[in-house]
Amino acid sequence: MRRILFLFALVFGFQASLFSQEKKPIVILISLDGFRHDYVAKYQPENLSRFIAGGTQAKSMVPSFPSKTFPNHYTIATGMRPEHHGIVDNSFYNPEKDLVYSLGKRELVTDGSWYGGTPLWVLAEQNGMRSASYFFVGSEAAVQGVRPSEYFDYDGRVPNLTRISKAFEWLQQPDSLRPQLITMYFSDMDDIGHRFGPNNEAQISTRLKQLDHELGALFEGVKSLNQDVNIILVSDHGMAEVTLENRILLDQIVAGIDARVVNSGALAHLYLKDPKEKAKVLKELRKKTGEFKILDPRDLEYYKDLDSYGDRIGDILILANVGHYLVDDQNYLEVVARRMRMDGSDARGEHGFDPQHPDLHAIFYANGPQIKEGLTIDSFDNIHVYPLICKILGLPVPSDIDGKLEVLEPILKD
Known part of the structure; x- marks a missing residue:
């Protein structure tokens, strides 16, 4: 791990500041797309296992219906179920606009009029708190006319370490510019799971090992900062195996x-x-x-x-x-x-199937100064992540969300 961090610092010029002007609570919300709830127990990745042991984990996190990428990311971001925030699938028809929304249509993905609810970064900005995003569904659009203070248009070719390096830059900015909410996205496990299936141990373990090294650089780097950084790892859904003979002609x-x-x-x-x-x-x-x-x-x-x-x-x-x-x-x-x-x-x-099936269950892991250590909680619906982050950051919880603070508040230290 020390060698990895040294190389990371050499390549990206990361210099951890030992002193912070003012310690405010910070949340880094990281989505690991397609990361099934049983991968850590099965493959024992070193850094993720250490991260989990020092914080709180859920047995699993249950996606909203359908168990697809866009609706569930935006549910995590808003605390609302898809039928309430409007992104009801990766592709769907909007009769009012007479248009089909699709994750591949950039002009629609970046159009804030498609998105309901109040994403976490919008809530933060509306309350005078800076936010930043390195890829998260909805962060490229001006929802309610608001975007994060800093964000990037999605480009899956950007290496994970480049994204992590930028997060360190944000954390080292002066207090007046430093974001208190950072959202990040990594597609590794979804990519490999789609291509080879979630039960291909050779392919899954190899990609997970690489992702674990990269996340380890983030975890260790954050520890070296004198800041109250709470990291929350989630996924949007799990993954089920489908063979060729089980395809149905629509x-x-x-x-x-x-x-x-x-x-x-x-x-x-x-x-x-x-x-x-x-x-x-x-x-x-x-x-x-x-x-x-x-x-x-x-x-x-x-x-x-x-x-x-x-x-x-x-x-x-x-x-x-x-x-x-x-x-x-x-x-x-x-x-x-x-x-x-x-x-x-x-x-x-x-994925996209009935979210109650265990193969579709996602992850929830949290670690930081405000998170209890060595705690395992029961499975819960992903709508409840939003009010937890509001509580950590001191943001007001909107009255119209579906998530409830009491579900995850017990993982916070008194």
């Missing part, structure tokens, strides 16, 4: 249905041309059998209230059973097969 299910079909994978949204035909279409679709469910969103237990953004969810949902996956057509299925042959893999990793 076009065969929706054949003859007059509807806009958005998304595939674990979940597809149907927006009927004539919503009055909903009962009839549901009856027709439910005649088809397979490893999937035909759902009326208003009957789904995960949606507590569809008055805010229910029109974005659609009239009908097709949800694949865990371990199965909806693909658009036969051509796409053949593309997937070629990729798997090139990788020498017999499985892929996917």
